[in-house]
Amino acid sequence: MSRKASDNAEYTLRSLSNLMGEKKRRKQQQEETAGERSLIASAESCATINSQSTAAAGDLERAARKQFQQDVTPTFVYVVSVFSALGGFLFGYDTGVVSGAMLLLKREMNLSALWQELLVSSTVGAAALSALAGGGLNGVLGRRPCILMASLLFTAGAAILAAARDKETLLGGRVVVGLGIGIASMTVPVYIAESAPPHLRGRLVTINTLFITGGQFFAAMVDGAFSYLPRDGWRYMLGLSAAPAVLQFFGFLFLPESPRWLIQKGQTQKARRVLSQIRGNQTIDEEYDSIKNSIDEEEKEGGTGGPIIYRMLIYPPTRRALIVGCGLQMFQQLAGINTVMYYSATILQMSGVDDDRLAIWLSAVTAFTNFSFTLLGVWLVEKLGRRKLTLGSLTGTTVALFVLALGFLLSAQVSPPVTFTPGDPSGQNSTCTKYSYCSKCMLDPNCGFCFKKNGSSIVDSSCIPVNPESTDRSAWGRCMNESRSKAEGSMWAYNYCPTSYSWTALVGLILYLVFFAPGMGPMPWTVNSEIYPLWARSTGNACSSGVNWIFNVLISLTFLHTAEYLTYYGAFFLYAGFACVGLIFIYGCLPETKGKKLEEMESLFESRLCTCGASDSDEGRYIEYIRVKGSNYHLSDNDASDVE
Numbered sequence: 001m002s003r004k005a006s007d008n009a010e011y012t013l014r015s016l017s018n019l020m021g022e023k024k025r026r027k028q029q030q031e032e033t034a035g036e037r038s039l040i041a042s043a044e045s046c047a048t049i050n051s052q053s054t055a056a057a058g059d060l061e062r063a064a065r066k067q068f069q070q071d072v073t074p075t076f077v078y079v080v081s082v083f084s085a086l087g088g089f090l091f092g093y094d095t096g097v098v099s100g101a102m103l104l105l106k107r108e109m110n111l112s113a114l115w116q117e118l119l120v121s122s123t124v125g126a127a128a129l130s131a132l133a134g135g136g137l138n139g140v141l142g143r144r145p146c147i148l149m150a151s152l153l154f155t156a157g158a159a160i161l162a163a164a165r166d167k168e169t170l171l172g173g174r175v176v177v178g179l180g181i182g183i184a185s186m187t188v189p190v191y192i193a194e195s196a197p198p199h200l201r202g203r204l205v206t207i208n209t210l211f212i213t214g215g216q217f218f219a220a221m222v223d224g225a226f227s228y229l230p231r232d233g234w235r236y237m238l239g240l241s242a243a244p245a246v247l248q249f250f251g252f253l254f255l256p257e258s259p260r261w262l263i264q265k266g267q268t269q270k271a272r273r274v275l276s277q278i279r280g281n282q283t284i285d286e287e288y289d290s291i292k293n294s295i296d297e298e299e300k301e302g303g304t305g306g307p308i309i310y311r312m313l314i315y316p317p318t319r320r321a322l323i324v325g326c327g328l329q330m331f332q333q334l335a336g337i338n339t340v341m342y343y344s345a346t347i348l349q350m351s352g353v354d355d356d357r358l359a360i361w362l363s364a365v366t367a368f369t370n371f372s373f374t375l376l377g378v379w380l381v382e383k384l385g386r387r388k389l390t391l392g393s394l395t396g397t398t399v400a401l402f403v404l405a406l407g408f409l410l411s412a413q414v415s416p417p418v419t420f421t422p423g424d425p426s427g428q429n430s431t432c433t434k435y436s437y438c439s440k441c442m443l444d445p446n447c448g449f450c451f452k453k454n455g456s457s458i459v460d461s462s463c464i465p466v467n468p469e470s471t472d473r474s475a476w477g478r479c480m481n482e483s484r485s486k487a488e489g490s491m492w493a494y495n496y497c498p499t500s501y502s503w504t505a506l507v508g509l510i511l512y513l514v515f516f517a518p519g520m521g522p523m524p525w526t527v528n529s530e531i532y533p534l535w536a537r538s539t540g541n542a543c544s545s546g547v548n549w550i551f552n553v554l555i556s557l558t559f560l561h562t563a564e565y566l567t568y569y570g571a572f573f574l575y576a577g578f579a580c581v582g583l584i585f586i587y588g589c590l591p592e593t594k595g596k597k598l599e600e601m602e603s604l605f606e607s608r609l610c611t612c613g614a615s616d617s618d619e620g621r622y623i624e625y626i627r628v629k630g631s632n633y634h635l636s637d638n639d640a641s642d643v644e
């Protein structure tokens with residue numbers, strides 16, 4: 001190599017390394033991508049200077065660029081995140097698959113409404129309990145054993161369900177699966193957040209929610225495909241989840257424990273090894289020291305004795321973080337995502353889709369929309385940041401809820417009258433035939449609306465009891481089976497009324513998913529994985545995940561009753577009201593966590609801008625805390641600089 005060429009090459013490398021150092025220093029103040037782009041642009045301009053030099057200089061430059069890319073995003077961290085996020089996939093699959101499986105199960109096992117409800121909600125109830133218990137397990141055993149345990153529970157649950165001969169065994173299997181979901185839902189985001197570098201953390205944790213919604217979409221497709229089997233289709237639907245669970249179990253046998261948990265437990269050598277493994281060729285000293293120092297400091301602060309939850313509650317920064325974390329999870333569920341997903345087929349049918357066979361595939365379309373817009377969230381989280389993304393998402397979701405409610409309101413107001421009252425066959429429930437409008441008929445879960453269409457107007461309409469075996473047809477009369485309906489040109493509407501305004505609800509549904517999925521879907525999980533100091537992280541996530549599951553059960557179990565008392569539009573107006581309160585809460589309390597190190601998060605909750613949960617009696621403890629920390633923060637109301 002000529003001397004000039006080697007000088008040029010050295011110059012290129014030096015410029016690159018200077019720029020890299022500069023970039024690291026500016027990482028917290030500047031947009032990540034802008035920094036990367038300028039760095040690569042500089043590398044390109046250096047390459048231009050070198051254009052006359054030899055091929056060797058070009059090779060060096062390429063090697064430097066490759067090195068830089070490896071330094072910024074070592075592949076191993078993606079492997080760790082994807083294997084962990086299989087837990088999210090199973091969470092989504094197992095919560096999503098049950099609606100399709102139930103259609104087949106209730107016929108084959110002759111399940112009463114109570115048993116159907118039990119099989120759905122037992123999983124969510126068990127998830128709530130195990131998410132709460134997962135806090136202690138994570139703290140004592142570590143993140144890796146908890147993920148291994150969750151994959152074993154998923155596998156065992158799938159095997160029990162696929163082989164079940166009676167409903168009691170099915171219930172047992174659903175509980176086991178629920179226990180797995182709860183542990184996975186609280187451990188996976190924490191594990192990913194603790195392994196990820198700060199500039200990628202939001203994106204990698206959000207990938208877990210992408211896997212949740214991906215699991216729900218896949219479940220809807222599987223439901224559709226196996227619903228054509230004459231018998232035992234549900235065994236495949238419920239048993240299939242064993243495959244990703246086994247894959248995750250074996251994958252995790254080779255993956256490491258979270259470095260932060262290892263440092264906390266004093267396993268420093270192992271922690272250093274893991275940190276170098278997941279950071280690729282980067283030097284880890286700075287990161288290691290900052291974790292270690294903050295753990296030492298935390299131990300001084302948090303080590304006052306008593307259960308962790310008590311210590312979190314009496315210490316203002318962790319109490320505020322806990323209120324923000326639990327509040328986010330509560331409002332995610334109060335905004336009604338699972339009701340909207342569950343009733344999407346009805347909403348789509350309202351908008352004029354008449355074919356019953358299509359309903360199951362329509363749920364897949366909804367799940368796909370949820371999934372694809374979560375992908376948008378993965379992209380936006382490191383660009384807009386958590387706060388803007390959540391606020392924007394919830395604003396759109398609130399508007400969509402109003403549109404949905406309006407759609408149902410208009411449909412109820414122009415609800416077609418009952419024009420034909422057939423005589424009840426003897427021994428049949430006759431309540432339905434007493435209603436004189438479709439809007440009343442649809443609110444009674446035992447009745448449906450049978451009608452004909454003459455152009456755009458509804459004729460020959462009756463309110464008739466629903467078939468106890470399937471809501472797809474009536475118990476008797478013109479809508480009692482497909483062939484008779486076809487012959488007489490009649491249609492069956494259960495849960496909705498055919499009107500010319502029904503499309504408004506469809507617009508509301510699409511708007512809802514488009515806005516909810518990128519922000520309110522993933523951000524509660526992402527933010528919770530990062531806002532607590534290490535000593536409080538497992539407990540904080542256990543509590544907030546528990547809140548998520550408890551409100552999930554509450555909203556899904558009460559929807560039908562709420563709709564009965566308040567009508568459908570009333571129920572959606574109620575969710576819109578909850579979403580408005582959520583907006584005020586998030587606006588007042590959620591700080592931006594983008595780009596911060598996990599060890600820096602605590603300072604975000606020291607500020608009094610977020611007044612959630614602060615009281616005068618805290619002030620004394622807080623001042624004492626500041627004094628002990630030797631910090632020179634001031635308690636002025638304007639001291640909110642690090643919140644925004």
Ligand SMILES: O[C@H]1[C@H](O)[C@@H](O)[C@H](O)[C@@H](O)[C@H]1O
Nearest residue numbers: 209212213337338370521522
């Ligand atoms: O973040 C997820 C996601 O939005 C899912 O679609 C929903 O079913 C879950 O309840 C939620 O926690």
